[in-house]
Amino acid sequence: TNDVDTLGQSLNQSVTQLITSITQIIGVLVMMLSISLPLTGVTVLTLPAAAIILAVMIHFSQPYFREQQQVLGAVNGIIEEDFAGQNVIQVFDRAEASIEEFDRQNDRLFISGWRSQFLSGLMMPLMSLVGNMGYVGVVVVGAQLALTGNATPGDIQSFIQYVRNFTQPVQQLGNVSNTMQSMAAATERVFEFLAAPEEEQKADAQIPEKRPGHVEFDHVKFGYTPDKTIIHDFSCEAQPGQTIAIVGPTGAGKTTLIKLLQRFYDVDGGSLRVEGIDVRDWDRAALRGEFAMVLQDTWLFNGTIRENIRYGRPDASDAEVEAAARAARCDHFIHTLAGGYDFMINEEGTNLSQGQRQLVTIARAILADRPALILDEATSNVDTRTEELIQRAMDALMQGRTSFVIAHRLSTIRNADVILVIRDGDIVEKGTHDELLAQGGFYADLYNSQFDEAA
Ligand SMILES: Nc1ncnc2c1ncn2[C@@H]1O[C@H](COP(=O)(O)OP(=O)(O)OP(=O)(O)O)[C@@H](O)[C@H]1O
Ligand SMILES: [Mg+2]
Structure with missing residues (x-):
């Protein structure tokens, strides 16, 4: 149930975000190209850097996201089991033991939760860093171009605005990757369940007419x-x-x-x-x-x-x-x-x-x-x-x-x-x-x- 919920929510939030960001990147890119090719080149150079950071972070945090979904399932299982078995737990004086078991699993959930959130929380500042480096690059190269007369100050002024509009959706992509990662972990579990073998039925299965009960x-x-x-x-x-x-x-x-x-x-x-x-x-x-x-x-x-x-x-x-x-x-x-x-x-x-x-x-x-x-x-x-x-x-x-x-x-x-x-x-x-x-x-x-x- 958790996994399906996570899947539904992330699809809701991140897919719209994903589409807006990508559309914005493409639109801004076209505008930038129309102003100055070299400056666009400098901005686009930040993309591979962003991609590398994204890949590295996902690589390290994905196991924690996976663990988080799995432990979340276990914690809910314990809650349900203990709730249904309340009477037996009390009769055998096992309340303490049940609470301990719950705490143990809950701690695991806490640890995998904070680790995955911490790692993916690093994504945003790192992406800003890359974005700001692009900004600096544009200013430096733009100043050179203006000095040699290959660009007007107006071009550079408007380009700087576009760079902001370009790095913002890139940062958002980094942000979305967080939700996408829990979604990926949840999806794995949902599909594992869906892939379980079904009761198979012969194609020419028979239904007898007469049923005396032999x-x-x-x-x-x-x-x-x-x-x-x-x-x-x-x-x-x-x-x-x-x-x-x-x-x-x-x-x-x-x-x-x-x-x-x-x-x-x-x-x-x-x-x-x-x-x-x-x-x-x-x-x-x-x-x-x-x-x-x-x-x-x-x-x-x-x-x-x-x-x-x-x-x-x-x-x-x-x-x-x-x-x-x-x-x-x-x-x-x-x-x-x-x-x-x-x-x-x-x-x-x-x-x-x-x-x-x-x-x-x-x-x-x-x-x-x-x-x-x-x-x-x-x-x-x-x-x-x-x-x-x-x-x-x-x-x-x-x-x-x-x-x-x-x-x-x-x-x-x-x-x-x-x-x-x-x-x-x-x-x-x-x-x-x-x-x-x-x-x-x-x-x-x-x-x-x-x-x-x-x-
Ligand atoms: N789902 C299962 N998986 C593995 N072993 C099982 C499973 N269900 C029953 N068994 C085993 O099969 C054996 C026979 O079980 P069964 O339920 O047929 O007994 P029964 O004759 O109906 O007993 P009772 O009178 O207590 O109802 C038991 O030894 C049991 O441990
Ligand atoms: Mg029986």
Whole structure:
């Protein structure tokens, strides 16, 4: 943001300045030539001197300008991070440490700031010096010319005026170079960001006509970094309308599978097919339009509850929004809020409880009405009674839709068609709830431990 600001401001200020100065130099040069060639020559001789000074100063000060923009970004980052994490900082008594870190970065900013400003501040007096030397040269040579009768005193008088008009824009150019330098530093950073690779899309990307909701993982292998594989060899097929539950310990790779399904990352080996087409051949937007999701971390934006629920289907009527909210069991609490459906959710969504936020995202997914559904710990923050109520609504929603459900509370996935138990990215058990219980393996252990706790 800083860099774009700097870029905008400098373009505003310096480019006009640049154009005026250059135009003025050219105009004055023409007038000077019309008066006296030798005197013009003397004046123009100052230009290379000015250029050399400019080049040297830019060479030495540019690294500081670059550092200044970079540290400015870091300082703003710290401010934002500390502001968002105020509570945690206070709870862990880290206020002092945060202030120290801020001071450290701020000092760096101060140092690079004053160095760059000091060096470019030298530019103005140096340019004056060069300008005044030209002035002296003109007076000396002009006096000679007048003595030999090659110029009239009037010519010299007017020439001296022009020399002033000539050196003034040259000095201004030196001045502008200061702004131009911070602009150059900011531009580098802006373009570095713009040059980041975009999600590429095949030219002949496909959008299938029929979307029953068929998903197949075929020997999928994946790791976020090349040196650490998370998913080793994952195969599973979801028939249209089936509910696939994925359970497993924290960090097993459940969310990773979902990210692959949405093609936020590409598989390293094997393939992943949705509706029989490899996800890499899909049109990205169409692929993402295939799924409605409720994710582990809720995301609501600054707007009314109604707008938030309508997010996945902007043309839904108010009645449809409210029906979805009723299905997600958030109708009740919405009515207790000031303004009901027009209650404004603040920027971080912190004026709703975690569970309430989850219910709103569930209502959003219900309303979106997509061929397939992804629920990643969708009810993890909701009390067990509400969860059970939502479960019934979900069952209705999942009817005829392929669903992937990730849940730690196993009571919610008992009715799934297939339960996949994964550990360290591999399927260790697979079957229905009853089959897995009968097997007496990892799943049975997990289920019984939860059951014992509940009892
Ligand atoms: N963006 C990422 N970059 C690198 N590694 C990651 C990234 N996201 C997750 N991981 C790693 O991948 C592994 C699996 O993470 P994943 O989020 O899939 O777990 P999970 O099964 O969803 O766990 P949980 O039950 O806690 O949600 C973890 O070891 C994690 O450290
Ligand atoms: Mg997860």
